[in-house]
Amino acid sequence: MGAFRDALLPVNRDAVDRWCYVHVDQLNLDVGPWRPTPERPRTAVGLVLVETSWKAKQRPYHQQKLALVLTNLRHFALEAQDAGHPVLVLHDDRPYEAVLEDQAASLGPLHAMRWAERETRLALEPLEQRGMLLVEEHGGWLTDRALFDRSVGNKRPWRMDAFYREARKTHNVLLTEDGKPVGGKWSLDAENRLPWDGAVPLPEVPTFPPDAVTLEVVQTVQSTYGHHPGRVTPEDLPASAADAERAWRWALEEAMPWFGPYEDAMTVQHRSLFHTRIATLLNLGRLQPGRVIHDVEHADLALNSKEGFIRQVLGWREFIRHVHDATEGFTDHVNVASSTSSRPAAGWEGDWPDAPPTVDALGDDVPLPPAYWGAKSGLACLDDVTTAVMEDGWTHHIPRLMVLANLGTLIGVRPRELTDWFWAMFIDAYDWVVEPNVLAMGTYATGPLMSTKPYVCGTPYLKRMGDACKDCAFSPSSTCPISELYWAFLARHAPLFEGNIRMAMPMRTLAKRAQAKRNADLRVHAKVVDVLGKGQVLTPEDVKHARAQVPAVEPSPEQ
Incomplete structure (x- = not known):
C-alpha cells in the first residue's frame, strides 16, 4: 500500500464542516451530499471511505472484482483529494456498521447517500435510526418509487414495458414533439436479433495500463485472496475517472454503432461483440446513467442501437431496482409457497456464511455443478462462457441468460446457488442486479412476478444465435442433450x-411428443445431472446410452 498511502495527505479535522461517508459503489464527485455549494466548498467537506476485509469474506468474489472495486476506491480517494476534499481512508476487518459507528462517534453524524445494495441498507439502517448517519436519496437513479407505482406498481405481475414508457415520457427521451416514440414504436427489440455473421469488424476492447496504485491492489488481491476464484488482469481494470471516460468514449464510438442489430448474438470469437461493457462503471458510480443516455440519444447512431441501449439503462436497470426494493429482495409480496436451501457460496470451497432459504417456484434442488466453477462439462456453449467468466468475471447479457441461466434452469439447479454464483463471479453484480436478473428472471424462482414465462430454450436457439456448436463434441442435430433437457423441464x-x-404452444408440442421420447428426455436429464454433478465431462456416448436405456419395471404387488 506504499504508493497509495504515500499519496494520501494528512487531514485537519477541525477545518471540516461536514463529514460524508462514500460507499464503494458511489464513486462520483458530482452526486451525493458531498457536492460543493457556495457556502460549503469541497475543502470543507471531508470524505470517509472504508476498506474492510470483512466484505471479501462474505462470498468467494472473483479476484478481478475485488481488484476492480479496491483500485477504483483508492483512485477515487486520490481524485477527491485532488479536488480539495479532506479524505480519510479507513482500513479494517469489521463490518461497515461497526467501522462507521466508531467514526460517527468520533467525527459526529456522517452524511451519506442511500445505498443501492439492500444488504448494505439493512446493515446500516440502525445507524441511520440513531442519527449517526444522515441519509439522502441516491442521486444516481433516474426514477423514483412514485413513477414505478404509477406505471406498474399496482398491476402485478410487474412488466417492464409500461414502466419504460413512463420513464421515457418523464425524461423526454426519444420522443417526438407530440410525445410519441421516435420511429413509431416504444421498443425496437424485434430489429435486434441478428446472429453474428462476420459482416462488420469486431471492435478491439480497450485496455488500461496499470499505475502504481493498481499494481499494489493486484498484489494485495493475489496474496490475500488467492483462494478466491478467477484471476486478475490489471490491464483490463478501468481504475480512474479518466479510465471511465475513455471506456465510455470507446463504447459510444466503437461498440454502439452495431450494438442494435447484434444485441442478442453470441460468438466464441469475441467475448463482448458490440456490448458497451459499462454496467460495471455505472454500478460503481463512475459513470452516471443520465449522462450516458443523453450521449446515446444525441449521437449519430441507428435508432435501433439507441433504443436498445436506452431500454437497458432507463428501462430494465431502473425497473429491476424498483422490483427488488418493492419485494424486499424477493422476501415479500412473492406468491410462491415453496423454497429450497442451498450450500454456502454455491459450493465453492471455504468457510462462508450460510445461504438463506430462498423462494423457488419450480422446487428444483440440484446443486450447482462444478462446471460453473471451471470444470469442463463437454458442452461447448457452457464451457466457452464459464471460461470467460472464470478469466474475466464478465460476459454479456445473452450468454448470461440463454446459456448460464438457461442451462442451470433446465438442469434444475437451486436458484439461490446459481444466483450466489453470479453475485460472486461477475464484476458488475450486486444484490439488486443478480436477484431480479437471475433469481426472478433467469430461473423463474419467483414465478410470474416479473416475467411472463421461463426464459428457457433448446438447442435450435443456441445454434441460431451462437456459433459454439461448430466446435462442440455434440452434434446439434443428433447428440446434443439440451433440447431433451428442455422437454424434460416442461414435463417436470x-x-x-x-x-x-x-407457454401454450410449447406445452401443446410437449403433449404431442411420443411417450418413448418423453421417457428418454427424463433419462437424459438424469444422466446430465449425474455426470455434471460429479464434475465429469459429458460425452455423446453418455447421451446415446441414456436415450437407449430401458427403465427397469417395478414388480407389481401381485407378483
Whole structure:
C-alpha cells in the first residue's frame, strides 16, 4: 500500500464542516451530499471511505472484482483529494456498521447517500435510526418509487414495458414533439436479433495500463485472496475517472454503432461483440446513467442501437431496482409457497456464511455443478462462457441468460446457488442486479412476478444465435442433450404452466411428443445431472446410452 498511502495527505479535522461517508459503489464527485455549494466548498467537506476485509469474506468474489472495486476506491480517494476534499481512508476487518459507528462517534453524524445494495441498507439502517448517519436519496437513479407505482406498481405481475414508457415520457427521451416514440414504436427489440455473421469488424476492447496504485491492489488481491476464484488482469481494470471516460468514449464510438442489430448474438470469437461493457462503471458510480443516455440519444447512431441501449439503462436497470426494493429482495409480496436451501457460496470451497432459504417456484434442488466453477462439462456453449467468466468475471447479457441461466434452469439447479454464483463471479453484480436478473428472471424462482414465462430454450436457439456448436463434441442435430433437457423441464413443471398463454404452444408440442421420447428426455436429464454433478465431462456416448436405456419395471404387488 506504499504508493497509495504515500499519496494520501494528512487531514485537519477541525477545518471540516461536514463529514460524508462514500460507499464503494458511489464513486462520483458530482452526486451525493458531498457536492460543493457556495457556502460549503469541497475543502470543507471531508470524505470517509472504508476498506474492510470483512466484505471479501462474505462470498468467494472473483479476484478481478475485488481488484476492480479496491483500485477504483483508492483512485477515487486520490481524485477527491485532488479536488480539495479532506479524505480519510479507513482500513479494517469489521463490518461497515461497526467501522462507521466508531467514526460517527468520533467525527459526529456522517452524511451519506442511500445505498443501492439492500444488504448494505439493512446493515446500516440502525445507524441511520440513531442519527449517526444522515441519509439522502441516491442521486444516481433516474426514477423514483412514485413513477414505478404509477406505471406498474399496482398491476402485478410487474412488466417492464409500461414502466419504460413512463420513464421515457418523464425524461423526454426519444420522443417526438407530440410525445410519441421516435420511429413509431416504444421498443425496437424485434430489429435486434441478428446472429453474428462476420459482416462488420469486431471492435478491439480497450485496455488500461496499470499505475502504481493498481499494481499494489493486484498484489494485495493475489496474496490475500488467492483462494478466491478467477484471476486478475490489471490491464483490463478501468481504475480512474479518466479510465471511465475513455471506456465510455470507446463504447459510444466503437461498440454502439452495431450494438442494435447484434444485441442478442453470441460468438466464441469475441467475448463482448458490440456490448458497451459499462454496467460495471455505472454500478460503481463512475459513470452516471443520465449522462450516458443523453450521449446515446444525441449521437449519430441507428435508432435501433439507441433504443436498445436506452431500454437497458432507463428501462430494465431502473425497473429491476424498483422490483427488488418493492419485494424486499424477493422476501415479500412473492406468491410462491415453496423454497429450497442451498450450500454456502454455491459450493465453492471455504468457510462462508450460510445461504438463506430462498423462494423457488419450480422446487428444483440440484446443486450447482462444478462446471460453473471451471470444470469442463463437454458442452461447448457452457464451457466457452464459464471460461470467460472464470478469466474475466464478465460476459454479456445473452450468454448470461440463454446459456448460464438457461442451462442451470433446465438442469434444475437451486436458484439461490446459481444466483450466489453470479453475485460472486461477475464484476458488475450486486444484490439488486443478480436477484431480479437471475433469481426472478433467469430461473423463474419467483414465478410470474416479473416475467411472463421461463426464459428457457433448446438447442435450435443456441445454434441460431451462437456459433459454439461448430466446435462442440455434440452434434446439434443428433447428440446434443439440451433440447431433451428442455422437454424434460416442461414435463417436470407442466402443472405450473397450465393457463399460461405464452407457454401454450410449447406445452401443446410437449403433449404431442411420443411417450418413448418423453421417457428418454427424463433419462437424459438424469444422466446430465449425474455426470455434471460429479464434475465429469459429458460425452455423446453418455447421451446415446441414456436415450437407449430401458427403465427397469417395478414388480407389481401381485407378483
